[in-house]
Amino acid sequence: MKTPVHPWAGPLAPAGLALSPAQPPAGRIWPRLRNNRAGLAGLVMVLFFGLIALGVVLGMLGQDWSAASGGRWEEPGAAHWFGTNLLGQDIFQRALYSVRVAFEIGMVVALVSTALGALTGALSGWHADSWADGVIVFLTGVLDSIPFYLFVAAVAFALKGNAWSMQIAMVATFWTTTSRLIRAEVMRLKGRDFIQAALAMGLPTPLILLRHVLPNTNHILLAQVAIVFVAAIKAEVILSFLGLGVHDGVSWGLMLAESTQEVLAGQFNDLLAASLPLFALLLGFNLMIDALQDAFDPRQGTA
Amino acid sequence: MKPEHAIQAMKYEARNAVLSVSELSVTFPSGKNRVAVVDQVSLELAAGEILGLVGESACGKSMTGAALMGLVPAPPGHVTAGKMELSGQDLTALDETGWRQIRGGVMSMIFQEPLTALDPVFSVGSQLWEVIRRHQRNGRSAAKGIAGQLLRDVGFSDVERILRSYPHELSGGMRQRVMIAMAMSCRPSVLIADEPATALDVTTQAQVLRLIRRMALDAKSAVLLITHDLGVVAEFCDRVMVMYCGHIVEEGPVEVLFSRPRHPYTAGLLAALPRLAEGPPIPVRTIPGSVPSPAQRLVGCRFNTRCDRAGQRCQVQQPKLQSHPGAGATVDGHDEGHRFACHYPLGQNTVEADSP
Amino acid sequence: MSDAPPLLSVRDLHVSYLARSSSSLRRPRLNAVRGVSFELHEGRVFGLMGESGCGKTSLARAIVRLTPPSAGEVRFRGQDMRGMDGRGLRRARREIQYLFQDPLAALSPRRNIWQTLLEPLVLHRLGNPADRRLRIEQALATVDLQPDVLGCYPHELSGGQRQRVALARVLVAEPALVIADEPMSSLDVSVQARILALMRKVQREKGISFLFISHDLAVVQQLADEVAVMYLGELVETAPAAELFANPAHPYTRALLAAAPRSRSPGGTERLVWRGEQPSPLTPPPGCVFHTRCPLVMDRCSTLRPGENTLANTAAGEASHKVRCHIWNS
Numbered sequence: 001m002k003t004p005v006h007p008w009a010g011p012l013a014p015a016g017l018a019l020s021p022a023q024p025p026a027g028r029i030w031p032r033l034r035n036n037r038a039g040l041a042g043l044v045m046v047l048f049f050g051l052i053a054l055g056v057v058l059g060m061l062g063q064d065w066s067a068a069s070g071g072r073w074e075e076p077g078a079a080h081w082f083g084t085n086l087l088g089q090d091i092f093q094r095a096l097y098s099v100r101v102a103f104e105i106g107m108v109v110a111l112v113s114t115a116l117g118a119l120t121g122a123l124s125g126w127h128a129d130s131w132a133d134g135v136i137v138f139l140t141g142v143l144d145s146i147p148f149y150l151f152v153a154a155v156a157f158a159l160k161g162n163a164w165s166m167q168i169a170m171v172a173t174f175w176t177t178t179s180r181l182i183r184a185e186v187m188r189l190k191g192r193d194f195i196q197a198a199l200a201m202g203l204p205t206p207l208i209l210l211r212h213v214l215p216n217t218n219h220i221l222l223a224q225v226a227i228v229f230v231a232a233i234k235a236e237v238i239l240s241f242l243g244l245g246v247h248d249g250v251s252w253g254l255m256l257a258e259s260t261q262e263v264l265a266g267q268f269n270d271l272l273a274a275s276l277p278l279f280a281l282l283l284g285f286n287l288m289i290d291a292l293q294d295a296f297d298p299r300q301g302t303a
Numbered sequence: 304m305k306p307e308h309a310i311q312a313m314k315y316e317a318r319n320a321v322l323s324v325s326e327l328s329v330t331f332p333s334g335k336n337r338v339a340v341v342d343q344v345s346l347e348l349a350a351g352e353i354l355g356l357v358g359e360s361a362c363g364k365s366m367t368g369a370a371l372m373g374l375v376p377a378p379p380g381h382v383t384a385g386k387m388e389l390s391g392q393d394l395t396a397l398d399e400t401g402w403r404q405i406r407g408g409v410m411s412m413i414f415q416e417p418l419t420a421l422d423p424v425f426s427v428g429s430q431l432w433e434v435i436r437r438h439q440r441n442g443r444s445a446a447k448g449i450a451g452q453l454l455r456d457v458g459f460s461d462v463e464r465i466l467r468s469y470p471h472e473l474s475g476g477m478r479q480r481v482m483i484a485m486a487m488s489c490r491p492s493v494l495i496a497d498e499p500a501t502a503l504d505v506t507t508q509a510q511v512l513r514l515i516r517r518m519a520l521d522a523k524s525a526v527l528l529i530t531h532d533l534g535v536v537a538e539f540c541d542r543v544m545v546m547y548c549g550h551i552v553e554e555g556p557v558e559v560l561f562s563r564p565r566h567p568y569t570a571g572l573l574a575a576l577p578r579l580a581e582g583p584p585i586p587v588r589t590i591p592g593s594v595p596s597p598a599q600r601l602v603g604c605r606f607n608t609r610c611d612r613a614g615q616r617c618q619v620q621q622p623k624l625q626s627h628p629g630a631g632a633t634v635d636g637h638d639e640g641h642r643f644a645c646h647y648p649l650g651q652n653t654v655e656a657d658s659p
Numbered sequence: 660m661s662d663a664p665p666l667l668s669v670r671d672l673h674v675s676y677l678a679r680s681s682s683s684l685r686r687p688r689l690n691a692v693r694g695v696s697f698e699l700h701e702g703r704v705f706g707l708m709g710e711s712g713c714g715k716t717s718l719a720r721a722i723v724r725l726t727p728p729s730a731g732e733v734r735f736r737g738q739d740m741r742g743m744d745g746r747g748l749r750r751a752r753r754e755i756q757y758l759f760q761d762p763l764a765a766l767s768p769r770r771n772i773w774q775t776l777l778e779p780l781v782l783h784r785l786g787n788p789a790d791r792r793l794r795i796e797q798a799l800a801t802v803d804l805q806p807d808v809l810g811c812y813p814h815e816l817s818g819g820q821r822q823r824v825a826l827a828r829v830l831v832a833e834p835a836l837v838i839a840d841e842p843m844s845s846l847d848v849s850v851q852a853r854i855l856a857l858m859r860k861v862q863r864e865k866g867i868s869f870l871f872i873s874h875d876l877a878v879v880q881q882l883a884d885e886v887a888v889m890y891l892g893e894l895v896e897t898a899p900a901a902e903l904f905a906n907p908a909h910p911y912t913r914a915l916l917a918a919a920p921r922s923r924s925p926g927g928t929e930r931l932v933w934r935g936e937q938p939s940p941l942t943p944p945p946g947c948v949f950h951t952r953c954p955l956v957m958d959r960c961s962t963l964r965p966g967e968n969t970l971a972n973t974a975a976g977e978a979s980h981k982v983r984c985h986i987w988n989s
Contacts, residue, residue, distance in 0.1 A: 193764035200723045201779055201832075202752030211778075215769040359847035360818070474937075504710040504874065505918050506937075531848065575852040577877035579919050581905055584880045589856055590849040593817055 032295040039291020045284025049099055049277070056100035064093045076269065083269040085258055094250045095273040101251040102233050102281065105167060109232035110225045113171045117178025118221055122209055124179070125186025136183075140176040148173055148235070149242070156244055166245050170232050178224045185217050218296045226289035230282050237278070252278050320347040321492045321525045322371070322410075326385035329363070329370050337381070340366045342549035345385075345624075348493060348525035353516065355540035355557070356529045357572075359594060363549040364529045368495045371527070372412050373402035390492055408438040411486040413515070415498035417478035421470040427481050428466030431488065438489045453484040457514055476507035483514055490522040497529045512539050533576055537561055542640065545569045548595065548605035551624055555641030565641070565648040568606050604646065612647045622646050664737035665698040666836055666868055667722070667755075672696070672731035674714070674721045687941050691717035693892040694731070698978075699836070704862060704869040706883030706900065708876060708915075712940055714892040715872050719838050722870070723757055735836075753783045756834040760841040762821035766813040772824055773809040779832040798827040802857055819850035826857065830865075838870045843878055855881055876919050880904055885978050888912045891940055891948040898970075898980040908970060908982040911949045947985065960985055 033039055055061035069090050076083040082091035124133035143151075155169035162168075189195055190213075198208045214221075233252075239245030240253025252274040259270035329341040341363040348354055358364045369375050370382050373394070387394040389410060397405070406412070414420040422430060431450040435441055441449065454462045457480040470478055479499060486494060496515060500508040516539055519526045528540055536543050536557065543560050545553045545568065553566040564570040574588040592609040595601055601608070607617040624644040674692035691714040699705045709715045721728040724740065733740045735751050743751060759765035766775055776795045780786060786794050796806050802823040813821055822842060829837055839858070843851045859882060862869055873879050879886060880900060887897040888911065896909040907913045937952075938944055944951050950960035968987040970980040 193759045193761060194767045196720075196725055197757065197759060197765045198767070198778075200725055200752070200757040201782060202749055203778070203782055211770070212767045218769075359849060504937075505876075505915070506710060509918060533848070572848055575849045577852075577855070577875070577881050579877040579880060579904070579916065583901065587852045587855065587881065589852040593819055593850065594847075 030295075033291055036291040036294065038287050039294075042284045042287025042289075042291065045280060046288050049103065049281050049284070052096055053100040053103040056097055061096050063097075064090060082273045083267075085255075085262065085267075085270050091255075091269050091273045094255060095252075095277060097250050098252045098255060098274065099277065099281075101246060101249055102236065102278070105170075105236045106229040106233045106285075108167055109170045109174060110229040112167075113174040113228050114178050114221055114224045116171065117175040117224065118182050118214065118217070120175070121179040121182025122186050122213065122217075125183035126190060126205070126209065126213070128183075128187050133183075136179065140179055143173060143176050146173075149239070149244070152235075152239060153244055163248075166236065166239060170235060174228045174231065178221070178228075181220050181224070182217055185220055186213055189213050189216055219293050222289050222293045222296070226286055229285055233278065233282065319349055321350050322346075322348040322389050324371065324384060324387050326383075327367065327370055327387065328383050329366050329375055330381045330383075332379050339549055341370060344546075344549075344551055346527075346544065346551075348527060350492070350523045350525055351520060352541045353519065353526040353528055353539055355536035355543040356527060356546060357531065357533060357536050357543060358546035359531060359572075361594065362546045364531075364546050365497055367546070368412070368497050368527065368529050371493075371495060372406060372410060373397060373399075374406075374412075404438075407434055407486075408489045409491055410493045410495070411489070411491045413479070413482050413486050413494070413496040413499045416502050417475070417482040418470060420482060421478065423470055426467055426469055427473070431466070431481075431485055434485055435488050449488070450484075453488055454481075456487075456518065457481070457484045458510075475503050476511060479503060479507075479511050480514060483511070483518060487518045487522060487524070491524050493527070494519055494524045495527045495529070498531070499528070500535065501530070501532070508535070509538075515539075533561075533572060545572070548601070550605055550644065552606065552645070553643040554624065555643075559641050563650055565643040565650060566606075566645045567610050567612050567649060569643075570649055571609075604644070612649075614647060616646050620646070663701070664734075666701045666736060667699040667870070668734045668737075669698075669718075669722065670696050670732050670734070672718065672721060672733065673729045674717045674726060675729045676726065689941055690943070691892055691940060692721060692728075693943075695889075695892075695894050696731075697887055697894065697897060699868055699870060701835070702862075702866045702868055703884045704871055704882050706879040706886040707870060707872045707889060708874060708879050708886065709889035710874055710937060712937065713889045714940065715889050716840055718889070719757070719840050719870065719872055723752075723755055723838060725757075749783070753779075753785075753832050754835040756829040756832055756837050758825060758829050758837055758839040758842045761845045762818070762825040763813055763845075765825055766821060766828075768813060771810055771812050772816075775813075775824065776809075776828055776831055779828060783832060785831070785833065794831055795827075798831045801830060801861065802827045817850075818846050819853060822846060822850075822854055823857065826854075826861070830861065834867060836868045836870065838872070840872045841874065842871075843873065844875065851878070858882065876904075876916060888915065891938065891943050893948055893983065895949065895984070896980075896982045897978070898982075899977045902977070902980055906980075908980065908987060909949075909984050910953045910955050910986075914952075914954070947983070955986060957985060 033043070052061060056063075067089065069084070069088065071084065071088050082095065085091055085094070120136045124130075124136040127133055151173060152166065152169040155172065156165040159165040159168065195208065195212055198212050203211075236245050236251060237253035237256060240251050241257045243257075245251065245253055255270050255274035259268075259274065262268075262270050324347070325345040327341060327344045327346075328339050330337040330339050332338075344363075344367055346354070356364045356367060366375065370384075371387075375382050384395050389405070394405070421427075428447075428450060431453065432443070432446045435446040435449050436443070439446075439449075450466065451462045454465055459465050459477075459480070465473070465477075465481070470481075473481065479502075483499075494515070499515060500511050503511060512535060515526065515528075518524075528535070530536060540557050542555065543557050544551050545560070545566065547568050553560060553564065553569045560569065561573065564573060568590075571588070571590040575590055577587050578585050590609055591611075595605070595608060602621075603619050604610070604613065604617040604622050607613040610617065622644040624642050626640070626642045672692055672695045673690065675688050675690045677688060693714075695718055697705070707715050707718070717726065720726045722733055735755065738747065740748070740751060770778075773795070776798065777791060780791050780794065785791075795809070799806060799808070804820065804823050804827065808816060808820065808824065813824070816824065822845075825842075842858070843854055846854060855878065858869070861867060862882075869882065871879065871882055883900045885897070886900045886903045887894045888903075888909065889895070890911050896903065896907070896912050898908075903912065904916070907916055938948075944961070945964075946962045947953070947960045947965050950956045953960065963985070965983045965985045965988070967981050967983050970982060970987065
């Protein structure tokens with residue numbers, strides 16, 4: 001006999017009446033986050049990188065990334081913490097500056113593409129089978145069928161000289177997944193009783209979408225932000241490596257591209273200085289988003 | 304003594320328990336503690352009898368059924384039992400492989416929603432054959448023959464079509480009949496039916512419940528019928544156990560328990576049930592308060608927060624489930640096996656006045 | 660009956676939609692409600708009973724226009740709801756409230772009880788911001804809940820508490836009509852009785868009318884003044900409650916009453932066991948919808964759709980007893 005999916009597979013349903021005094025929903029997020037150690041560690045890591053990025057933007061850190069301040073391949077020491085590269089540039093300074101570039105790309109691409117995906121997904125899911133839905137579904141299909149790197153190259157070529165061409169190309173490809181996921185979720189939610197109750201009450205559509213539908217897609221949106229953030233940074237590394245990405249400036253991808261020549265010569269400083277922070281930032285971000293997802297879900301156990 | 308009562312009494316003496324369980328508990332973690340969802344439940348099932356296990360949602364009745372089938376998810380769940388014997392075989396010592404041989408063979412189960420218990424991507428026929436071949440080691444053609452006969456037994460006339468169809472193509476009542484055929488395919492000694500008719504319409508409910516009764520009689524299976532519906536219990540069960548907050552609060556033959564409930568909770572449930580009347584509606588009474596959560600760790604009788612008869616003793620001392628010979632038992636032997644867990648049971652005096 | 664126009668009148672309502680089909684590309688049209696008419700007067704409880712799939716929920720949803728009816732009219736306070744302007748429709752939306760079967764599904768999971776109860780007040784501009792808290796607390800008191808539930812989320816409450824919150828949300832809007840779609844069937848017996856008592860209290864004290872939908876005859880009998888029985892999209896019988904339960908006229912109603920566990924005690928009358936299954940609403944039988952399962956079936960039943968007969972056995976001042984069955988033609 002097939003083992004039936006029995007009804008207690010999930011955690012035990014809380015039959016209790018967890019009565020707590022009136023409290024705004026926002027007041028519950030931090031206490032829950034605080035109890036999640038891994039999430040807290042992730043948050044600290046992301047904040048750490050965020051501070052570095054801020055320092056770079058404010059001109060306090062990583063300003064000497066381009067000057068050839070030393071000789072070729074100097075060992076790490078007091079003058080050059082991580083040593084120098086092929087051209088005698090300070091690897092530590094370059095790594096610091098790259099944090100800002102990575103953050104900028106990751107944040108901009110993740111936020112813009114997720115917002116765009118949420119908007120189009122909600123629109124097409126709510127008005128399923130309308131012409132707007134048709135257009136959006138068609139667009140996602142077309143964009144998904146173009147190979148990513150070819151598409152980026154084409155956009156970069158078309159927007160020759162535009163500093164944002166890489167970001168635009170990434171947003172143009174990354175929003176489709178979010179849009180499709182949100183569309184499906186909104187279609188499912190629309191049939192649920194609490195949305196029907198809002199409709200029966202006569203609540204205007206934008207309010208229903210804002211108050212009742214989108215908050216229930218939080219888990220998807222947060223997951224997408226995390227996935228796209230990571231994907232964008234990884235894509236930047238590869239694109240820069242291929243010469244399609246960052247043109248003026250430095251990034252972990254460019255550093256890795258440099259290091260290919262250096263590794264052959266037995267120099268690993270560039271490689272390590274680019275890949276370890278990359279790994280740390282991505283890990284921290286993933287942990288933080290996981291914890292946020294749990295914290296935003298009122299159904300998770302209250303602390 | 305009237306003859307049928309004599310038979311009744313003999314039945315109880317000659318009880319030959321197929322399944323006998325004592326002090327069964329199921330606990331789940333809750334914060335730092337463990338909470339008993341099923342607390343010290345003992346039961347005996349005799350061949351051919353239908354025992355009703357009745358209670359409100361989250362009282363632990365379904366978890367009891369799951370524990371008997373070895374289906375409690377562990378971890379987080381944890382099952383302990385003083386004794387758990389199926390025809391002499393000790394079930395407490397079984398590992399997962401051992402359970403798999405028991406389940407669907409000697410002991411089988413029917414679920415509330417057959418659509419989730421049947422696999423949507425396989426035809427009804429292939430799911431039936433699988434069960435039959437797994438437990439009876441039959442050849443393919445023999446299994447097909449048995450499957451057809453089973454479907455005829457549960458009342459299908461166009462067997463071929465049903466065998467070829469997929470679960471979603473059948474109506475709720477038909478699906479439940481297929482589930483019954485599947486559960487009864489190996490003539491189990493024990494059948495556990497968890498709310499088998501709850502998802503069905505009134506008109507099909509009776510049909511399905513009768514089918515279970517008939518099939519169980521044919522195969523001499525003992526049935527544990529888990530339900531929230533007292534009407535179903537009244538109509539289809541021989542004995543009934545009433546469960547509240549993980550405890551059995553009252554147990555006895557159906558006729559006795561319904562006509563002379565001794566535990567206030569049983570009486571409250573009976574009074575809360577809307578009854579169809581030919582004249583003006585019969586008013587229903589409510590039980591005050593609501594079911595306490597298992598995490599609340601009540602001391603004494605679990606029902607004391609909602610009971611209008613509760614005294615000081617009820618808040619301190621947990622009443623034992625026991626029979627009270629003499630204390631209101633009628634002389635005709637009907638109250639044999641009537642046990643309840645209450646310090647201040649109902650009808651202490653009135654019933655005595657009734658008896659000749 | 661009284662001269663005032665009925666609060667709600669439904670005339671020859673049809674609801675149909677395209678059903679999903681796995682086998683064919685053409686989606687079949689499902690006629691869920693076929694030519695239903697009834698009237699509901701102020702302060703009364705109208706019970707609508709039928710098995711699952713008979714179209715009772717489709718009918719209710721068409722009345723509040725969650726699904727647009729395909730034909731027929733719905734009048735609220737004498738006004739055709741289709742012709743209502745924005746203001747009229749908004750007013751109707753406030754005065755007609757819907758109570759769902761499963762309160763956990765019907766309450767927005769990420770909004771706490773305070774936000775849930777505030778929403779209708781803000782939407783319908785009821786009260787000023789200062790006295791809204793008072794109104795909400797009054798509604799909670801009516802349904803026997805303490806104000807400390809306001810900070811909770813729906814999943815933190817018990818089933819009975821949730822249904823009382825749902826009832827409170829309905830009450831803050833100060834409705835004239837509540838459409839309750841199986842409000843008890845997801846609840847436990849002891850909780851059911853409490854909700855039942857609460858609904859009766861609200862109905863008596865505030866004079867609110869109810870369209871009460873249920874498959875449970877005993878529950879309908881507890882509340883309803885008038886009862887209609889629905890089968891495969893049609894109302895087969897409509898009568899005052901006492902009359903219907905004492906003298907059911909349609910074979911389906913009789914069978915339904917006989918199928919219910921009437922006595923709820925052992926040794927009572929055996930339930931009637933039905934022959935056959937309910938036909939699919941996609942392909943309702945021609946003629947009388949019930950003829951495939953009717954014990955009294957005659958020749959003409961399979962071809963001729965019975966008209967509505969009014970029986971002359973109700974007292975003056977009561978709604979009439981109507982039945983759709985050929986037996987009552989002669």
